[in-house]
Amino acid sequence: MSPQIELKGKYTIYNDANEINEPVNFLLSIGGDGTLLDTITAVGDSKLPIVGLNTGRMGFLAYNAKDEISSMLDKLQNGEYKLQRRSLLCAETKGNLFGDFNFALNELTIHKKDSSSMMTVNTYIDGECLNSYWSDGLIIATPTGSTAYSLSCGGPIVLPGSKNFIINPIAPHNLTARPVVIPDNVKIKLKVEGRDPEFLATLDSRTVTISNSSEIHVKKAPFYINLVQFESQNFLNTLRKKMHWGNDVRN
Secondary structure (H helix, E strand, O other), X not given: OOOOOOOOOOOOOOOOHHHOOOOOOOEEEEEOHHHHHHHHXXXXXXXXXXXXXXXXXXXXXXXXXXXXXXXXXXXXXXXXXXXXXXXXXXXXXXXXXXOOOOEEOOEEEEEOOOOOOOEEEEEEEOOXXXXXXXXXXXXXXXXXXHHOHHHHOOOOOOOOOOOEEEEEEEXXXXXXXXXXXXXXXXXXXXXXXXXXXXXXXXXXXXXXXXXXXXXXXXXXXXXXXXXXXXXXXXXXXXXXHXXXXXXXXXX
16 A cells, blocks of 8 residues: 555645635645646746656656655755746637646647548748648647657657757658757747648647637747756756666666
8 A cells, every 4th residue: 555645733725826825835746747737727927836746657847756755845944955947838829728827838739639630730930931740730849848748759858948949740741840949939820720620739738629720829938937856856867767878678
């Protein structure tokens, strides 16, 4: 049986970040990277530092293991940590389909809904045509999202502070259509076309249905997310550990 975390004393339960009316120093995310992504909508532009306690598998965002919780809390109390800024993207659509949560830490994905037919995503950077991607979909990823869905689709790994976006097609029909890394100070316009009347647009774990001929405008969000890091924790160490780089699989 897995060990349980017992909370002693009195504490308040909140269902929405807007209900919090007292000082909060940290948000503790207990779960995997997906759980931490879900906390982004609660934190928003408040700059409230997020601490990830990893009970999942990968842990690119939730750095801290379950058996480190005691030392982790001590370090937080003693101020033995640093904050790493992570940039986000935001997506604007006609009708404001994503509502107040039109931002993502990992990626925006446009993909097929329920058909085998491919779709075309006409992509423009600052008004200039980049390409018309004939594929199963398209990913616009942040540096944080470079180790998520984009990576599984053959995209490059980008360090968190790189100030870039990655444009990465999903299963493109034209094999010369490769991932492109661009500055994050540009504006991206996506025009979706295809045989099907509807497609899906996903911001991290939030999905909406978009109609044929929809336009989505993507740009860097005007705020950032603070992730708490402790001594010896950094992105390169995490890459080596999670990707098993340097390990001889024969041993």
